[in-house]
Amino acid sequence: MTEVEEQSKKPHEIKADGSFNRQKNRFTTPFGNLPGQLPVESGRYRLLWSAACPWEHRSVIVRKILGLENVISLGTASPMRPRIDRVDWEFSLDKDGVDPLLGIRYVSEVYKNADSDYEGRPTVPVLVDIKKKHAVQNDYFKLTNYLEVDWAPFHKKNAPDLYPIHLREQIDALNDVIFHDVNNGVYKCGFAQSQEAYEKAYDTLFARLDELEERLSNQRFLFGDYITDSDVRLYTTLVRFDAAYYNAFNTNRNLIREFPNLWGYVRDLYQTPGFGDTTDFAAIKRHYHLSITISPDKPEIKILPKGPDISVWNLPHNRETLSKSQEKFLIQP
Structure with missing residues (x-):
């Protein structure tokens, strides 16, 4: 089953x-x-x-x-x-x-x-x-x-503060929005069992992505110059979006690489130690395109998509220009 x-x-x-x-x-x-x-x-x-x-x-x-x-x-x-x-x-x-x-x-x-x-x-x-x-x-x-x-x-010496006390209330509020509308939002699209439920989730998802695209137009990360817990949570959905959710979950209004700010932002994180080096695109694609969990309707026919091109994840993102500091990676110690 x-x-x-x-x-x-x-x-x-x-x-x-x-x-x-x-x-x-x-x-x-x-x-x-x-x-x-x-x-x-x-x-x-x-x-x-x-x-x-x-x-x-x-x-x-x-x-x-x-x-x-x-x-x-x-x-x-x-x-x-x-x-x-x-x-x-x-x-x-x-x-x-x-x-x-x-x-x-x-x-x-x-x-x-x-x-x-x-x-x-x-x-x-x-x-x-x-x-x-x-x-x-x-x-x-x-x-x-x-x-x-x-x-x-x-924690290791000089570990970053991903959940600073002065931002926790704001981080918690944004995390709740990211969870319902984006993290779980793609699943609400993919697992919906009625057209109405699917379209409602789809509209909510892309309305939220549009808002986040605007939010990231003038700041490097969700709360400014430094990576926080909220960035970690958003990253794990964005990094899977084009390779999995766009097709497997019918979240096909836009690819993430078609959002200029979200695309630069997620590549910025991908190129940060701890993010890209724990991201396994082969595992992601196999799960969402070959697993019986995701595509049970034709278990005898399984095609693993050849794309998208993974090499683009290491292209320059230029997001550091939005920071007060010009450091390539900026995690608050």
Whole structure:
């Protein structure tokens, strides 16, 4: 059974009007030192992800930018779903088809280990307690903020402040808009099961992209000269847009490279350490164009698009001219 078919059987994911309603996260306990919170400990957790998906990509970007790579280990699942009757993430990229540290074949195993009655889709990113092999945190909306704030004692020297206190209220407000209208907006287009729901999501998505295009016309990043958590969140959708969403999700009014400011902006980020070096276009294209999750209607016919041209991502973006500083990359220390 495909993910789309699964969604059609779950009222909480497809509304009566045919619109997509993403399932809620199950493991949302915050990090901290208070009773009942998850302890912040080096080496205790493993972050499971797939390079195909935007939700976990942003956590991986933040993990790398902040220097948490030796503190929280990383397990990488295949961009392809294992079978047409199994909505899961599989560790088929690893030797013997199992995660080398957890010894699991599917991400669903850590969900079932934590809650034997769990019936939702096993999603990534998910942080796993390595000793217990339990899923403990899969709140993709807040995970980057936890890494930026609660994991600060383990940040590398001179790590950037992606979530500065004086901007947090504004960042949270913009993040909420980006999530509903852009990050999840492309999925609302792609998974809509009525023409009306699709067109509503489509119009909302491009209205928001038009606004962001204007916002970035006179400043380098979403909040000025420095990269913040909001830029990470927007990047993971923009970088996938032309290669995946434009065709696979019918978000085909404009390519991102047809927005002058968004195109320069996303290339600026791509050329920044932590962004482009964690972006895997091959995995993205395979997932969205070959996976049974995305195109179940013709499982016997799978064509991997040859384009778009990836070399253009390294062309000069000239976005530094919008900054007070002329540095090529500008991440606030």
